[in-house]
Amino acid sequence: MTIKKESDDRSALTSHEAAAAVMDLGTNTFHLLIADGTPENFTKIAHQEIAVKLGEGGISKGYINEAAFERGLKAMDKFRELIEENHVTQIKAVATSALRNASNGREFIDCVRANTGINIELISGDEEAAYIYNGVKASGCLGDRNNLIMDIGGGSIEFILGTHENIIWKQSFEIGAQRMMDRFHHTDPIPAASVEALNVYLDEVLPNLFNSVKDHPVEHLIGSSGAFETFAELIERQKDNSFDLQSIKCYRFDLEDLLGITDKLIESSHHERLGTPGIIPVRIDMIVVASIITRYIVQKLGIKEVSMSTYSLKEGLLAEMLDPNKA
Numbered sequence: 598m599t600i601k602k603e604s605d606d607r608s609a610l611t612s613h614e615a616a617a618a619v620m621d622l623g624t625n626t627f628h629l630l631i632a633d634g635t636p637e638n639f640t641k642i643a644h645q646e647i648a649v650k651l652g653e654g655g656i657s658k659g660y661i662n663e664a665a666f667e668r669g670l671k672a673m674d675k676f677r678e679l680i681e682e683n684h685v686t687q688i689k690a691v692a693t694s695a696l697r698n699a700s701n702g703r704e705f706i707d708c709v710r711a712n713t714g715i716n717i718e719l720i721s722g723d724e725e726a727a728y729i730y731n732g733v734k735a736s737g738c739l740g741d742r743n744n745l746i747m748d749i750g751g752g753s754i755e756f757i758l759g760t761h762e763n764i765i766w767k768q769s770f771e772i773g774a775q776r777m778m779d780r781f782h783h784t785d786p787i788p789a790a791s792v793e794a795l796n797v798y799l800d801e802v803l804p805n806l807f808n809s810v811k812d813h814p815v816e817h818l819i820g821s822s823g824a825f826e827t828f829a830e831l832i833e834r835q836k837d838n839s840f841d842l843q844s845i846k847c848y849r850f851d852l853e854d855l856l857g858i859t860d861k862l863i864e865s866s867h868h869e870r871l872g873t874p875g876i877i878p879v880r881i882d883m884i885v886v887a888s889i890i891t892r893y894i895v896q897k898l899g900i901k902e903v904s905m906s907t908y909s910l911k912e913g914l915l916a917e918m919l920d921p922n923k924a
Contacts, residue, residue, distance in 0.1 A: 616642055618680050619914040620690035622717065624652040624751030624775055625879050627672045628911050631683050636735045636916035643679055647672040648879040651695040652751050652775040661699045670708060677713040689914055690717045693725050694752025694773060722769025725910060726755040729821055730764055732913030733757075736906040738847040743813050747894060748821035748909060749887050751775035755821075756806050758813055766809040772802060774824070774883035777890070785867045787885055792863065795886065799893050807897075816901040818894065824887035825905035830875040831858050848905040855903055856895070859888035 616633035627647045632639040649669045655662040661669070680688060696702035697719055706717045720728070729748045733739060739761040746757040752773040758766040781787070781795045820828070826842055832854045833840035862870070862884055870881050880887075895903065 615687075616683065616685050617687040617689070617915060617918040618676075618683070618685040619911050619918065620676060620688075620715070620717075621909075621911040621914065622651075622669075622690060622692040622696065623910075624656065624693065624695035624753075624773060625650055625883070626751075627669065627676070629676045629679060630911045630915060631680070631685055632915055632919075634919060636731075636919050637737070639915060639919060642683055645676065645679055647675065648877075650879065651699075652773075655699070656695060656752060656775050657779045659698060660701050661695065661705060666701070666705060669705060670712060673709045673713050673715060677715060680715075687918055688715065689918060690715050691720045691725075691728070691910075691914065692717050693720065693910075694722070694750060694769075694771065697721070698752065698771070722753055722755065722771075723767065725753070726757050726767040726769050727764070728910045728913035728917075729755050730757045730759060730767065730913065731916045732908040732910055733819055733821055733906045734761060735912055735916045736846040736908035738819050738904055738906040738908075740817075742817065743815040744817045744819050745810065745815045745894075745898070745900075746819045746821055746906075747891075749774055749824050749890060751883065754890070758809055758815060765813050768805055770802060770806075772799070772890075774887045774890075777886040778883050782882070782886055785882075786864055787889075792889055795889055796893055799890065799897075810898055815898065818898075818900045818903045820891070820903065820905045822905070822907055822909040824880065824884055824891070826907065827876055827880055827884055828855060828858055828888075828891070829905050831862075831873070834875050842907055845907055848907075850903040850905065852895070852901070852903060856892065859892050862888040863892075 616631055618631045621628040627649050629645040631643040632641050634640045649672050651661050651665045651669055653665055709715055709717055733746050741760055748755040750773045753769050753771050754773055755769045781791045829848045830840050870876055
């Protein structure tokens with residue numbers, strides 16, 4: 598669990614009634630962000646991330662196992678405490694792939710409401726993609742040309758094709774890192790045959806993406822936080838550069854560096870990854886299939902430039918709540 602509080606001044610907490618609290622309840626990590634300001638220039642009051650691993654042991658079977666269920670409930674109770682400490686009344690919580698597809702997902706939502714009073718909205722993959730686009734847009738990473746945003750989650754991957762002005766096409770695919778790890782990564786290091794099998798599978802499930810890009814050519818890929826944050830940190834550590842994700846909205850990769858670090862991760866063992874500074878525990882194993890998928894997209898689509906946005910779904914939620922035109 599990582600907790601980041603931007604202010605320890607208890608007297609200041611009482612002034613946050615105008616702030617918004619947003620929760621992105623993902624397959625691997627639950628995120629809480631409390632902030633105020635504008636969509637493009639907000640001030641963080643508190644930020645909490647908890648690795649709940651909702652998909653562990655059950656995502657491929659369509660349910661949340663008992664241990665993961667309990668971890669999720671405890672995380673939501675911690676979120677409730679932080680929201681109450683900061684006197685926040687504008688609250689929005691959304692659940693994505695793992696809860697969307699689990700047979701006991703609705704039971705989890707009901708338990709959270711009973712225990713904490715927090716109402717969780719179960720959003721579709723299409724809605725998830727739209728929020729991710731809004732988050733990346735708020736980061737300033739989008740320009741006038743066509744961009745392809747890719748958000749690699751544990752349960753799903755969202756692809757959004759668009760410019761700063763509008764979304765051209767978007768779709769969510771149930772091919773997240775946890776699902777693909779369960780399906781293809783059974784031996785470590787991952788064998789070449791498993792890498793090839795995953796690539797063939799992606800060929801089979803992503804024709805809608807290929808057709809959209811064929812109609813709207815794109816050379817710029819934007820990775821939405823998650824695994825791309827790990828790629829960036831590992832690259833900068835290799836160069837002995839200081840790297841602070843909290844101070845970055847957009848990061849531009851050197852394509853050769855990116856392909857080099859993904860190669861290294863694909864070839865690595867669990868033990869090697871475990872001892873590598875810069876890889877957070879929840880990504881120790883899933884970073885392998887995330888690397889394979891990233892390489893596949895770059896090479897399949899002939900991507901020339903890759904960037905990373907630290908803003909994603911939760912910032913998209915926040916942008917909507919802080920937008921005065923939607924108040």
